[in-house]
Amino acid sequence: MDISKHAKWIILFLFILGVALRLQVDGIYVDNPGTIKAADAFYYVLSAENIAETGKYGYFPYYITDGSDDMIDAHVPLMLISGSGLTSTSGLKAWNTVYILVCIIFSLPIIIAFYFAKRLFNSDHVGILASSILVVPLFIGKWWYLMYIGMWTTAIGIALAFVCFWLVYECVNAPKDWKYIMLGLVSIGTLLFHFQDLIMIAPLILFVFFNLWKIHKLTKDFFKKIGMILIPNIFFFIFYFSRFYTVFTSGRSSFGWQNQVFTNAPYYVNINHLGYLLLGLALLGLLLMCLNYKKYIFFIGTCIYFSFYLYIFPKITAAAFDIMRSRFIIIFIAALFIAYAIYFFVINIHKYLKLPKITMVLAIVTIFIVAGLPGQFALVEQMKSQHLTPEKYSVMLWIQENTPKDARIFFLDGYFQHSNYYSKRVSTAPEIPELQKHINKFFATQNLSLEFNTGLGMSTELGTSFYSCKKNFFFLEKMCFEPSEDIQKITDFDYVVIAPISEQVVPYEKAMADLLMTKYNYTQVYAQHGTLILRGGK
């Protein structure tokens, strides 16, 4: 059987399967935002939804910024705009469209691994093996963390950084004009989906420039090819640079030097999360490549650079938190080594036992996918929990439809991780430790405290990029907005939502509702599924 005729169809199947398995993890929810599992995703979805609803790009929704509607949103724009485009045209809610886009882009390395391996090892078999490793990798709880928890721009950025890496390799080893143009487009895509990941790739792109200079010197061809890479970046400089600059100089993304001490965190992965078998195979693949180092010198050199960037650099920079998240790229690169090592065994078995290579390759592909499925099923089960269940979401819809736009809402219980912003009103919800403090105090003293340590807006989540507004097209003015006080009094709010979280907390919630209604003239306007909404008497 001639594999070259069918290899790409196999890859298409693996890619579609990969997208389907990723979509299954958080799930597609038509009626309520069950797809969203954490705070970051709430912000992305609300921003995308805001663009779809208002048609206005680049400003935070007023309910995130304590009521101001001219606050600049300096976050990377492409994911929000892409998602809003699909929402606006299809009517499917933004929590689904953004997640679908994330899953598609996060699956692109399945295709790229094939092309990369094929170029490196000149074999379709290795390409298929490399792709199959990425369809549903072992330990997906680790490797897919960014995707399913909602750190979506990071997940996309890392996938696109891998595409950039492959295009850099192509531009150096098999240069063609269209590859330069694609490198330009994908690099600007990476920058505008998650610019931090382009920092990892930037030295490699500079190497492409150097290589071009070596070949063409300062001739017309050199500038033409450089132009192909750089011209798409005009989009960045004209339409986004001022926002980028505001974030970059805000202190949140500073690149100072600092000796770091790391703690374990779920958003960091390590090479050992490949598992001992795959790690062993990856090392064997590396060894085999080193034995033939003349052929693979550029690839091995690049991997040494990645090791430095991902392991040494974070130890000395203040941006370690961001850089270490890029370690998720390891599995994409490791897949190439692993596939090569497996192919080494396939060739030898073929030589001595005369088993057809394609049969062995397809059997291994099946084993990889089947081996990953238990992890997939477990993850799907684990991610079934929702922040905004249909019941909770119906409260949000009630608020959207029945309260004035400038109403201020206090969520006493049950709405965490910024899910309260789906009320689309200026609101606050104390986080669990703060709430626990109040509950403990109530059970100990029977006294209710009305003051909560909880700021308005998503300021903690969004960082200082939040506090800027537009001066003119190119420049932003920093700090033209004063964030709200950290201490908020519940009776200052127009509406109070009291949602059930557990049986033990019910006496506290009941006491608070009674106090607000008897002493502060609040009236009950909504009571369903155990959730109360009280309207202030002001």
Next chain:
Amino acid sequence: MKKKLLTILGIGLFFSFFIGAFTHDFNLAFKFGLAYFILYYLPLVPWMMLIKEFSDLDTAFYSIILGVIVSPLFYLAVGALEFRLTKTVFIAIPLIIFVLGFLMHFRRKKEREKPKEVLEKKEEVKILKKPTESPNTEKDDSGNS
């Protein structure tokens, strides 16, 4: 050419509607499939078809990869210039990219056909010249000249 285009569009449509099917709602699946196909797949197809060495599936893969980047870049341009990102804008931009790609495609085709036409004309001239030459030679042969 037609077969190639149909295969590429078929792959794109299948992919778009397959993803849409995850909504478990026929109406939404159809709308989403169509939206994804038009916004993020279709615009890149003619451009990718310009690259001669691409097979059907290469074209489909690269349309998927670049599709999610190219249209949004233009949306960003429109949004940053403070124009409203309406439904019409979201649909018009990919369609313009698609049409421009096809125009480019036909231009290339014409450019390729031009040297062919010149060659064919040259051959025609040669063929036409031959009969006029042969009577002469005949004349020569007959010794009448």
